Amino acid sequence: xxxxxxxxxxxxxxxxxxxxxxxxxxxxxxxxxxxxxxxxxxxxxxxxxxxxxxxxxxxxxxxxxxxxxxx
Numbered sequence: 001x002x003x004x005x006x007x008x009x010x011x012x013x014x015x016x017x018x019x020x021x022x023x024x025x026x027x028x029x030x031x032x033x034x035x036x037x038x039x040x041x042x043x044x045x046x047x048x049x050x051x052x053x054x055x056x057x058x059x060x061x062x063x064x065x066x067x068x069x070x071x
Contacts, residue, residue, distance in 0.1 A: 034058035037065050
């Protein structure tokens, strides 16, 4: 899976770029699940390719990632 392009090597801009809203009535979050977030982090070299998230941490990861993307 390949996510939206990276911008100038800035991880904060890359995260913000995972939400699309231009020309739409509502935003589209391309990191819709914990699995998407982990795959995005692996693709960007933020975590090891063998990294896996525990099922009990999925909601927490989604909520924290969305808060960061909205800042």
